Amino acid sequence: MTKPTKSRSEAAGALQKLINTFRPDVVVTEDIDASSKKGKRARTITKALQHIASHNYVLDVCVKRVQSFANKYEEATSLAEQYLVIKPLVPEKRRYYESEPARMVLFDALALAHNVLQRPSMTMA
Numbered sequence: 001m002t003k004p005t006k007s008r009s010e011a012a013g014a015l016q017k018l019i020n021t022f023r024p025d026v027v028v029t030e031d032i033d034a035s036s037k038k039g040k041r042a043r044t045i046t047k048a049l050q051h052i053a054s055h056n057y058v059l060d061v062c063v064k065r066v067q068s069f070a071n072k073y074e075e076a077t078s079l080a081e082q083y084l085v086i087k088p089l090v091p092e093k094r095r096y097y098e099s100e101p102a103r104m105v106l107f108d109a110l111a112l113a114h115n116v117l118q119r120p121s122m123t124m125a
């Protein structure tokens with residue numbers, strides 16, 4: 001797992017390194033619109049990732065984040081039932097005063113990819 005990035009250039013460099021190493025066919029990014037609760041830094045970093053993906057020989061699929069569960073922990077548990085290899089990584093539900101576990105981002109990413117796999121005609125149109 002890579003460390004979290006704090007800047008646009010750091011994120012772009014990290015993605016370029018991952019693309020060079022793993023040579024994926026597809027990169028899935030979140031479609032962040034004006035109604036999103038994402039902050040300025042997240043928006044900037046996501047745009048940088050989309051830019052890097054578009055300048056490589058990969059398909060950049062931009063997907064709207066759909067929250068189909070009451071919370072992220074229920075979603076992570078559901079995904080883990082379908083992708084058993086990640087079951088040990090499902091974090092315990094946090095208390096209100098605790099920060100979100102760092103590995104929750106893995107489940108956010110898997111949820112986006114899962115959305116593409118479940119509705120390819122909607123996301124690839």
